[in-house]
Amino acid sequence: xxxxxxxxxxxxxxxxxxxxxxxxxxxxxxxxxxxxxxxxxxxxxxxxxxxxxxxxxxxxxxxxxxxxxxxxxxxxxxxxxxxxxxxxxxxxxxxxxxxxxxxxxxxxxxxxxxxxxxxxxxxxxxxxxxxxxxxxxxxxxxxxxxxxxxxxxxxxxxxxxxxxxxxxxxxxxxxxxxxxxxxxxxxxxxxxxxxxxxxxxxxxxxxxxxxxxxxxxxxxxxxxxxxxxxxxxxxxxxxxxxxxxxxxxxxxxxxxxxxxxxxxxxxxxxxxxxxxxxxxxxxxxxxxxxxxxxxxxxxxxxxxxxxxxxxxxxxxxxx
Numbered sequence: 001x002x003x004x005x006x007x008x009x010x011x012x013x014x015x016x017x018x019x020x021x022x023x024x025x026x027x028x029x030x031x032x033x034x035x036x037x038x039x040x041x042x043x044x045x046x047x048x049x050x051x052x053x054x055x056x057x058x059x060x061x062x063x064x065x066x067x068x069x070x071x072x073x074x075x076x077x078x079x080x081x082x083x084x085x086x087x088x089x090x091x092x093x094x095x096x097x098x099x100x101x102x103x104x105x106x107x108x109x110x111x112x113x114x115x116x117x118x119x120x121x122x123x124x125x126x127x128x129x130x131x132x133x134x135x136x137x138x139x140x141x142x143x144x145x146x147x148x149x150x151x152x153x154x155x156x157x158x159x160x161x162x163x164x165x166x167x168x169x170x171x172x173x174x175x176x177x178x179x180x181x182x183x184x185x186x187x188x189x190x191x192x193x194x195x196x197x198x199x200x201x202x203x204x205x206x207x208x209x210x211x212x213x214x215x216x217x218x219x220x221x222x223x224x225x226x227x228x229x230x231x232x233x234x235x236x237x238x239x240x241x242x243x244x245x246x247x248x249x250x251x252x253x254x255x256x257x258x259x260x261x262x263x264x265x266x267x268x269x270x271x272x273x274x275x276x277x278x279x280x281x282x283x284x285x286x287x288x289x290x291x292x293x294x295x296x297x298x299x300x301x302x303x304x305x306x307x308x309x310x311x312x313x314x315x316x317x318x319x
Contacts (some may be wrong), residue, residue, distance in 0.1 A: 002159075002268040003076075003128040004044050007011050007054040007146055008037035008136040010066050010080070011089035013253065015256040015299055023094055023104055031034045032300040033069040034091065035112070036133045039254045040300045041075045041289065043261025048313070049268050052076040053110065054123070054149070056115040057144075062088035063111065081119055093253060097150040105170055113140035117148040125153040129264055129273075134164040137180045138171065150187040159273050162188035163260050166197050176202070189273075192223045192260050221275055225259060225292075227252075231285055233275075240278060242285040245293040247317055254301030255292045260312075262291035290315045 009201055013034035014024040041051035053075050057063030066088065070077050089110035094102045107113060128152040136146045153160060164181050171177035181201055185191060191214060193201065204210040207224075214222055222234040230244035237267045266284045269275050275281055290311050297303035306314070 001049055001271075003050045003052055004041070004264050004268055005054060005123070005125060005128055005149075005153075006037040006040045006053045006131040006145060007149060008133050008142070009089055009110075010033070010038040010053065010055045010057055010070070011034040011035040011110070011112070012062050013301060014090065014092045015251070015253070016094055021094070023092055026094065028090065028246040030299075030305055031065075033066055034254070034301045035089070036135065036163065036257050037131065038066075038070065038075075038167065039257035039305070040131055040163075040261040040264070041070065041300045043305050044265045045074050046305050046307045047139045047262060047265045047267040047291075048308055051068045052079065054079040054115075054120055056083055056119075057081065058086060058088035058111040059084045060088055062090070062162070074303070075137060077300075079120060079123060082288065083111050086114045087279060089113075089159045103169065104169065105167070107170070110142050112136075113138065113261045115145050116141045117145040120145055120149060123149065123152075124156070124299040126156045126159075126277070128153075129159045131161040131163070131260070131264060133162075134177070134181050134184075135167055135170065136171045137177065137184060146184075150184070152185060159190070159267065160188050160258065161190045161192070161264055162164075163199050163256065164201065164254060168200075174200075182217075183218060185214070188219050188227055189225065190221045190265075191217075191219045192225065192256075194200070194225050194227075194256065198224060200260040205255055211261045222261075223263070225256060227255075230289060231259075233281055233285055234274065238278070240281055240285065242282055244289050245314075247297050248303060249296045251304065252296050253301045254297075254304060255295045257301065258286045258295040258305055259292040261305075286315070290318070 014029035044051040203208040
């Protein structure tokens with residue numbers, strides 16, 4: 001089994017008790033662990049994989065809570081640092097009646113953004129999978145740390161996954177945001193995007209042309225997620241469409257992280273990652289659709305992630 005490294009933000013999601021109201025009208029928030037790259041690690045670990053998180057939190061109560069949470073989830077935290085120079089990131093989430101989210105972030109800058117590349121120079125990525133997201137690519141030390149890790153991982157023939165996981169509210173210059181995502185796509189073997197992200201990143205409104213544009217980059221595989229409508233897998237020669245599962249959605253927070261985490265978990269079980277067998281790919285996509293669907297049936301991100309037994313039981317019931 002390959003280890004899965006994920007780098008970036010680990011933060012507190014404050015989830016509202018009420019749905020369908022803005023932040024000013026929420027009376028009670030519940031503290032939840034979150035952060036897309038960390039969610040991916042927990043998704044992997046709950047399924048039985050070997051997950052290692054690279055990041056930084058504050059030397060504060062929130063940071064202590066988050067580190068203990070990852071330890072409780074059996075995620076390797078030897079590369080999770082704490083600093084007194086910045087505080088742990090916070091995100092306040094509002095939910096629509098359908099469970100869709102809006103975020104208000106408190107970073108400016110936060111501890112995760114101040115992670116310096118010198119702290120992670122000794123990490124060995126051989127025979128592993130490396131995953132990152134775009135929130136790490138703003139103009140802070142973390143961006144240089146991610147780039148350093150990617151270059152080293154690439155040299156060690158590490159399989160690299162990129163989920164942009166767009167947060168437009170955190171980047172004032174959207175043109176620059178798009179450019180930095182395109183710059184970092186060149187490191188990825190696998191790129192996962194949603195419908196909206198596909199059009200933002202490429203600037204192309206027609207799906208087929210936008211997909212072709214991304215496949216002409218240096219990536220091997222592209223996965224387009226479509227929420228309840230399932231996913232489409234692309235490589236240079238073909239595409240595979242798999243429908244989603246119908247569930248009673250409570251909260252979509254972390255569903256995308258659950259999806260990519262479960263897909264990377266399946267890749268980690270392969271001796272050599274080579275996605276050519278259509279039937280095998282189709283089964284992998286179905287499995288990840290099930291993990292993501294299950295995650296939306298409970299509130300929160302990490303707290304909603306299912307284990308392997310729950311996923312198999314859900315898929316069996318859906319038959």
